[in-house]
Amino acid sequence: MNGWIIFILLIVLMLTGMPISIALGLTVLTFLAFMTDLPAELVSQRLFTGLDQFAIMAIPFFILAGTFLTHGGVARRMIRFATALVGHFHGGLAMAGVFACALFAAVSGSSPATVVAIGTILIPAMEKQGYPRKFGVGAIGTAGALGILIPPSIVMVIYSVSTNTSVGKLFIAGVVPGILLAAILMGITWVIARRRDYPRMQRASLKEIWSAFWDAIWGLLLIVVVIGGIYGGVFTPTEAAAVSAVYAFVIAVFVYRDLKLSDVPKVLLASANMSAMLLYIITNAILFSFLLTSENIPQAMAQWIIDKHLSVWMFLLGVNILLLIAGNFMEPSSIVLLLAPILFPVAVKLGVDPIHFGIIMTINMEVGLIHPPVGLNLYVASGIAKMGLTETTVAFAPWIVIMVLYLLLVTYVPQIATWLPNLVYARPG
Amino acid sequence: MGTFNRVLDHLEEWLVASFMALATVVIFTSVLYRYTADIAWVWNYTRHINLTWAQELCIYLFIWMAKFGAAYGVRTGIHVGVDVLVRLLAPPKRRFWVTFDLLAGAFFTGVIAILGGMFVWRMVGTGQVSPDLELPMWVVYLAVPLGSSLMCYRFLQVAWRFRRTGELPAHSHAHVEGMQTETRA
Numbered sequence: 139m140n141g142w143i144i145f146i147l148l149i150v151l152m153l154t155g156m157p158i159s160i161a162l163g164l165t166v167l168t169f170l171a172f173m174t175d176l177p178a179e180l181v182s183q184r185l186f187t188g189l190d191q192f193a194i195m196a197i198p199f200f201i202l203a204g205t206f207l208t209h210g211g212v213a214r215r216m217i218r219f220a221t222a223l224v225g226h227f228h229g230g231l232a233m234a235g236v237f238a239c240a241l242f243a244a245v246s247g248s249s250p251a252t253v254v255a256i257g258t259i260l261i262p263a264m265e266k267q268g269y270p271r272k273f274g275v276g277a278i279g280t281a282g283a284l285g286i287l288i289p290p291s292i293v294m295v296i297y298s299v300s301t302n303t304s305v306g307k308l309f310i311a312g313v314v315p316g317i318l319l320a321a322i323l324m325g326i327t328w329v330i331a332r333r334r335d336y337p338r339m340q341r342a343s344l345k346e347i348w349s350a351f352w353d354a355i356w357g358l359l360l361i362v363v364v365i366g367g368i369y370g371g372v373f374t375p376t377e378a379a380a381v382s383a384v385y386a387f388v389i390a391v392f393v394y395r396d397l398k399l400s401d402v403p404k405v406l407l408a409s410a411n412m413s414a415m416l417l418y419i420i421t422n423a424i425l426f427s428f429l430l431t432s433e434n435i436p437q438a439m440a441q442w443i444i445d446k447h448l449s450v451w452m453f454l455l456g457v458n459i460l461l462l463i464a465g466n467f468m469e470p471s472s473i474v475l476l477l478a479p480i481l482f483p484v485a486v487k488l489g490v491d492p493i494h495f496g497i498i499m500t501i502n503m504e505v506g507l508i509h510p511p512v513g514l515n516l517y518v519a520s521g522i523a524k525m526g527l528t529e530t531t532v533a534f535a536p537w538i539v540i541m542v543l544y545l546l547l548v549t550y551v552p553q554i555a556t557w558l559p560n561l562v563y564a565r566p567g
Numbered sequence: 568m569g570t571f572n573r574v575l576d577h578l579e580e581w582l583v584a585s586f587m588a589l590a591t592v593v594i595f596t597s598v599l600y601r602y603t604a605d606i607a608w609v610w611n612y613t614r615h616i617n618l619t620w621a622q623e624l625c626i627y628l629f630i631w632m633a634k635f636g637a638a639y640g641v642r643t644g645i646h647v648g649v650d651v652l653v654r655l656l657a658p659p660k661r662r663f664w665v666t667f668d669l670l671a672g673a674f675f676t677g678v679i680a681i682l683g684g685m686f687v688w689r690m691v692g693t694g695q696v697s698p699d700l701e702l703p704m705w706v707v708y709l710a711v712p713l714g715s716s717l718m719c720y721r722f723l724q725v726a727w728r729f730r731r732t733g734e735l736p737a738h739s740h741a742h743v744e745g746m747q748t749e750t751r752a
Binding site: 151152153154155156157158159160161163164167178181183185186189190191192194195198199202372373376377380381383384403406407409410411412413414415417418421466467468469511521 | 634
């Protein structure tokens, strides 16, 4: 009973268009005021203690690192390296774009940032080479979604915080699906390019590949620092994030010099703005899920679903549909914060691997990022290409279908996600 | 009033950016410290330094950053909601709901500011200190009432401006600070 009131209130408040964080907070306040004897002051304490976890702090650090990295230098060199490797195929520049997105995703935890970094340079360049603008926008915008699947990933950090799973394991679980998706996208690009006879570039000599590699080495090294550092046990994900922020700062300001020292305060402020928004939703979502738990709602829902004797594949199908619908209304971090605490206990009870479940959610969020009305990648790409939203949506449409098919593949072939982490961490679970 | 707002704006921005920078430096230093401990000559200089408080300080800095940054975010329009329905409405109704949303924000943050203030007031009496830095906990918790009050003020400010000029702050994710290429959507 109470559960229904909570959800209906939350949904009504959200539909008025108020910030999601405020809707969550007001729901909790209303409930505390009228429907329970939990003390209201608990709220203000929880607003503080909810954030009191070192793991959450990876989020502002990764955002800061990402903002430093987006300033051209690293992305441009990754594009040059990728072009040297695959530019001579049919649709070489487009394939290089997908490849560069994958590389950049390995240093950045955000999808829109990946689209900004790679798209700003490549979408105009592709048009100059004679690609239809629509094709460039769709390909790069979609490949940019790799940002949250290939580690590091802000969405994964949020999932791990709301479900108490290991960030390290999630990161490593994202590697295989990420590379596979990049390969699929490149393959599709190649097939389309061949059929429509998109331009090829001259094959790069070994010497050129080598020099492009050296030129990009600082960015590529960061992949080693972050991923290697976490798996080698050199540092925790949060420390890795802080180190990559400092590293990105040094590269942007002193090595590639694409950022003036006087611009650094602006970068700090912009990153703080983004981080504070996420942390504010996180605190209120923690408050909300605390309320749910104290009302035994996730447990009751888990029981309800188990009583229905739903099979795992039906449950996962339902989860995917629910998440895809949610993707029409909210951006990824809010969805994960709201739904992970509710769905996760059910999934675990039905025997779904927690890490696999996290990857399913992440890929779902990627789909949400590339379709309207709230897909950020879409907006970013349309901004870069100066293309209307309707036209951009048409450009993304075929790619959305591919992404949904890929989502189903990963949902029903869990080994894609669990094989590597189980191998690395030896004991599954 | 104009001067007051200008000072407040600057203070807010300055605080938020500094917390961000400081937290990064603290954690970077503590990692560096841990890995230079094996190098004998460095260790000679650093052995008397104790950095066990680094994580705690980082968390507190970020919580402060988050509370004040959230207020700054109201001013930059970064807190988004589900606006599909509101967008469909005719302008006068839309105006009503946008105002309603802003006032709801002001109401929530106002309540939290008061609850937080009461909580801090109670903490003063307990003399509790944080585990590593041994800061009085009430000082640390002060972030909640202070940040929330500021946020409440920002919501009212944005609502006031919206009623007068019809303008709302909007955040563009395609725009990256300091980037040379023009990418604004």
